[in-house]
Amino acid sequence: MKERSPSGLTSAEAARGRSGRREDGESATERSERSTLLRDNGVYAAIVVLLVYNFGFTENFATLANLNTQLVQVAPVLIVALGMALVIGTEGVDLSVGSVMAIAAAILPLYLGYGLVPAIGLALVAGLLCGAVNGTLVAVVGIQPIVATLALLVGGRGLALVLADGQLKDIRNQELLDLGAGKALGIPYVVLIAAVLAVLVFLLVRYTTFGRQLVAVGGNRSASALAGLPVRRVLMTTYLLSGVLAAIAGVVATARLTASDPSAIGNLFELSAITAVVVGGTPLSGGRVRILGTVAGALLMQLITATLIKHNLPDSTAQIVQAAIIVLAVYLQRSRSGGGS
Amino acid sequence: MKANPAANAAVLTATAIGKRFPGVVALSDVDLTLAAGEVHALVGENGAGKSTLIKVLTGVYTPDSGTLTYRDSVVSFARPSDAQQAGISTVYQEVNLVPLQSVASNLFLGREPRGRFGLIDFRAMNTAARELLDSYGLRVDVTRPLRTLGMGVQQMVAVARAAATSARVVILDEPTSSLEPREVDTLFGIIERLRADRVAVLYVSHRLDELYRICDRVTVLRDGRLVHSGPMADLPRLRLVAMMLGRDLEEVRREGATKFDGERTAEDTEPVLVATGLTSKHRLDGVDVTVRPGEIVGLGGLLGAGRSETAMAIAGALPLDSGAVTVGGKRLRTGSVAVAMRAGVVLLPEDRKADGILPDLSVRENIVLAALPRLSRAGVVSRRRQDAIVATFMKRLRIKASSQYQRVGDLSGGNQQKVLLARLLCMQPKVLLLDEPTRGIDVGAKAEVQSLVDELAAEGLGVVLISSEFDEVVEGADSIVVLREGRVVTELHGADVNEAALLDALAEAGERE
Numbered sequence: 112m113k114e115r116s117p118s119g120l121t122s123a124e125a126a127r128g129r130s131g132r133r134e135d136g137e138s139a140t141e142r143s144e145r146s147t148l149l150r151d152n153g154v155y156a157a158i159v160v161l162l163v164y165n166f167g168f169t170e171n172f173a174t175l176a177n178l179n180t181q182l183v184q185v186a187p188v189l190i191v192a193l194g195m196a197l198v199i200g201t202e203g204v205d206l207s208v209g210s211v212m213a214i215a216a217a218i219l220p221l222y223l224g225y226g227l228v229p230a231i232g233l234a235l236v237a238g239l240l241c242g243a244v245n246g247t248l249v250a251v252v253g254i255q256p257i258v259a260t261l262a263l264l265v266g267g268r269g270l271a272l273v274l275a276d277g278q279l280k281d282i283r284n285q286e287l288l289d290l291g292a293g294k295a296l297g298i299p300y301v302v303l304i305a306a307v308l309a310v311l312v313f314l315l316v317r318y319t320t321f322g323r324q325l326v327a328v329g330g331n332r333s334a335s336a337l338a339g340l341p342v343r344r345v346l347m348t349t350y351l352l353s354g355v356l357a358a359i360a361g362v363v364a365t366a367r368l369t370a371s372d373p374s375a376i377g378n379l380f381e382l383s384a385i386t387a388v389v390v391g392g393t394p395l396s397g398g399r400v401r402i403l404g405t406v407a408g409a410l411l412m413q414l415i416t417a418t419l420i421k422h423n424l425p426d427s428t429a430q431i432v433q434a435a436i437i438v439l440a441v442y443l444q445r446s447r448s449g450g451g452s
Numbered sequence: 453m454k455a456n457p458a459a460n461a462a463v464l465t466a467t468a469i470g471k472r473f474p475g476v477v478a479l480s481d482v483d484l485t486l487a488a489g490e491v492h493a494l495v496g497e498n499g500a501g502k503s504t505l506i507k508v509l510t511g512v513y514t515p516d517s518g519t520l521t522y523r524d525s526v527v528s529f530a531r532p533s534d535a536q537q538a539g540i541s542t543v544y545q546e547v548n549l550v551p552l553q554s555v556a557s558n559l560f561l562g563r564e565p566r567g568r569f570g571l572i573d574f575r576a577m578n579t580a581a582r583e584l585l586d587s588y589g590l591r592v593d594v595t596r597p598l599r600t601l602g603m604g605v606q607q608m609v610a611v612a613r614a615a616a617t618s619a620r621v622v623i624l625d626e627p628t629s630s631l632e633p634r635e636v637d638t639l640f641g642i643i644e645r646l647r648a649d650r651v652a653v654l655y656v657s658h659r660l661d662e663l664y665r666i667c668d669r670v671t672v673l674r675d676g677r678l679v680h681s682g683p684m685a686d687l688p689r690l691r692l693v694a695m696m697l698g699r700d701l702e703e704v705r706r707e708g709a710t711k712f713d714g715e716r717t718a719e720d721t722e723p724v725l726v727a728t729g730l731t732s733k734h735r736l737d738g739v740d741v742t743v744r745p746g747e748i749v750g751l752g753g754l755l756g757a758g759r760s761e762t763a764m765a766i767a768g769a770l771p772l773d774s775g776a777v778t779v780g781g782k783r784l785r786t787g788s789v790a791v792a793m794r795a796g797v798v799l800l801p802e803d804r805k806a807d808g809i810l811p812d813l814s815v816r817e818n819i820v821l822a823a824l825p826r827l828s829r830a831g832v833v834s835r836r837r838q839d840a841i842v843a844t845f846m847k848r849l850r851i852k853a854s855s856q857y858q859r860v861g862d863l864s865g866g867n868q869q870k871v872l873l874a875r876l877l878c879m880q881p882k883v884l885l886l887d888e889p890t891r892g893i894d895v896g897a898k899a900e901v902q903s904l905v906d907e908l909a910a911e912g913l914g915v916v917l918i919s920s921e922f923d924e925v926v927e928g929a930d931s932i933v934v935l936r937e938g939r940v941v942t943e944l945h946g947a948d949v950n951e952a953a954l955l956d957a958l959a960e961a962g963e964r965e
Contacts, residue, residue, distance in 0.1 A: 320824045320831050331806075336769070337767075337801050337807050340822070
């Protein structure tokens with residue numbers, strides 16, 4: 112599985128095309144080529160290395176049960192990260208995703224009495240509304256995304272607690288419990304949902320007008336506006352998608368947990384999602400969205416934690432290693448802007 | 453009225469200043485002498501080196517060669533604050549004060565009067581601020597945050613601050629660009645006072661009227677070189693404009709008539725574009741432009757005359773207070789790029805890097821950017837139709853790239869410009885607005901772009917052409933609308949489209965009012 116950049120080139124082709132036009136500064140070019148390769152494919156390489164290591168040296172790793180567990184655990188973060196990748200592609204960020212998850216989780220038990228579909232539907236509508244608030248603040252009012260979404264990060268969690276009366280509620284609805292624990296063809300529903308969403312978002316970025324416009328708006332907003340692109344609509348749609356994906360993640364997390372816990376669900380998910388996106392090679396400066404990279408970024412973080420825990424190293428070690436990976440990923444992106452153009 | 457500068461001693465002298473940046477010589481062997489009690493005009497077009505010279509005088513840049521003499525001793529300012537401390541104050545075009553602080557705080561920023569315990573004595577500060585502004589005839593509540601005041605007043609506060617810091621030299625960079633006429637009078641009052649206080653004022657502006665009204669001497673720069681320095685009153689307007697633009701006046705007079713290019717006559721056809729009364733505060737004031745199919749209309753004017761703004765207004769990229777744009781007989785809603793584009797009006801922006809290309813995307817993505825909705829069905833972009841468009845235009849415009857997937861940021865300036873033209877042309881426009889289409893591209897690409905524009909006009913497109921290159925406008929355009937301070941001052945048609953007539957129009961534009 113080889114990811115193509117938005118331009119449709121593989122990184123190796125791009126690097127070759129670039130070096131062909133540069134006569135001066137050979138070593139600098141080579142260096143930047145190397146770091147481009149590392150940036151674009153490093154995350155995949157790291158996954159392969161960790162998998163090989165674990166298959167060889169970790170007990171009880173290469174079992175279907177364990178692999179399923181790992182995938183189920185990563186699914187909510189991954190779903191949130193898909194929306195985050197879109198927002199970051201527009202040179203923005205959505206800090207409210209964790210709180211939106213909590214709001215969705217809080218809404219579920221209130222309406223499960225009317226059936227699963229209405230309850231999930233309302234949870235997703237709540238996600239859309241949150242996205243609309245963010246989108247309005249960013250696209251119409253013109254507030255910086257980090258500040259605009261910070262408001263909902265704080266307020267959203269509070270709203271979720273109000274909706275739930277500040278209480279954890281056990282889920283008794285069998286259908287929702289099945290959604291969290293059931294399988295089709297040996298694959299957990301939760302994993303299937305995440306996979307389908309990843310494919311959809313990938314196609315959205317790659318093949319639709321909206322996806323191409325999103326990348327353009329993130330790459331150069333003023334040029335996009337002068338080219339007649341509906342900049343506000345693109346930004347608004349992006350935040351709506353992020354909101355609804357966060358709500359889906361909230362539903363999935365609730366089903367997995369078999370309880371609606373608005374004070375815990377989605378806590379710090381905004382940071383995990385940003386990490387997955389950045390480690391996956393999507394630059395924070397916008398203009399580029401790497402969905403497969405984001406998937407890989409989420410998987411890599413999960414793998415690192417799993418590997419260390421299975422070797423009886425404390426969670427804190429995993430956090431330190433993750434921090435190192437983040438710094439490395441951002442450093443590799445820096446070297447692009449330095450040596451790239 | 454004006455002081456006699458000859459009798460005055462030099463306060464600040466720059467001698468043989470040179471400054472290079474990678475690939476560019478920004479200043480070469482430039483001299484400038486500022487005398488106490490004189491108002492000295494510094495003029496030049498884009499890239500003449502005015503900003504660089506100011507930055508050398510104020511310690512932002514260290515010159516590569518040459519010396520600065522300030523009050524009889526050779527100085528070298530390592531930092532802007534050194535120059536400020538020594539008494540050289542600068543008021544930039546964009547007011548650089550603290551918008552949320554009060555007027556008084558801004559006036560005394562960094563030198564607030566202290567009371568007991570070293571705390572700021574606000575009462576003393578406000579009183580002093582009020583007295584200072586009163587003395588300049590400015591009636592402002594000094595306790596209000598600066599931000600709540602108009603741009604003009606902010607500018608005035610900035611000047612007052614500069615003057616109050618016991619400055620010996622005050623540099624004003626385009627101080628009137630956002631002022632109302634009445635405010636300009638107030639500002640000139642302040643400048644008169646500075647002159648009376650024997651402060652040297654360096655006045656940078658493109659507004660010829662103002663220069664002749666307030667300045668004693670003038671220094672003209674072009675392409676980083678000193679072209680002329682002397683008393684303002686001895687320099688006729690026409691010669692000043694000719695020097696700024698780098699045209700030899702005698703030569704222009706002699707050859708002027710032969711430059712006439714009367715091949716296209718489109719007088720009898722219905723206009724494709726009629727823009728009337730385009731007005732946007734501080735930028736445009738009732739501009740009219742009419743373009744017929746196959747006609748190239750040049751926009752003439754000095755820097756800041758409103759040429760780019762006119763093009764942007766027509767393209768929907770500049771919000772208008774009033775005015776109408778009609779394309780092919782249909783009136784458009786102004787202020788929307790998408791609307792203008794759908795009607796067939798497209799703009800090639802002046803700043804290719806900031807407003808044009810998406811450097812990290814491919815040639816292909818850059819070309820189809822605006823046309824995406826047309827190439828899509830149900831929101832999904834058709835690969836085939838995209839291929840067809842990209843292939844057509846890469847071939848037609850001879851875009852040189854390793855492939856259509858190459859990053860646009862890695863192309864040469866000329867090829868980037870062609871990519872942008874392709875983006876516009878695949879929208880099948882009726883009117884093409886070109887703002888500096890050949891700036892910063894190599895000679896070969898320049899000729900290609902020029903002949904392409906001619907070709908497009910011959911095919912029936914209406915073209916509006918803006919260029920700071922004089923001969924490009926004169927040779928390219930069939931008629932020229934001459935602008936000054938956001939207003940149309942004259943139009944040149946047919947045989948009048950020549951360098952001499954355009955120079956005359958630019959120079960005399962101010963005197964007609």
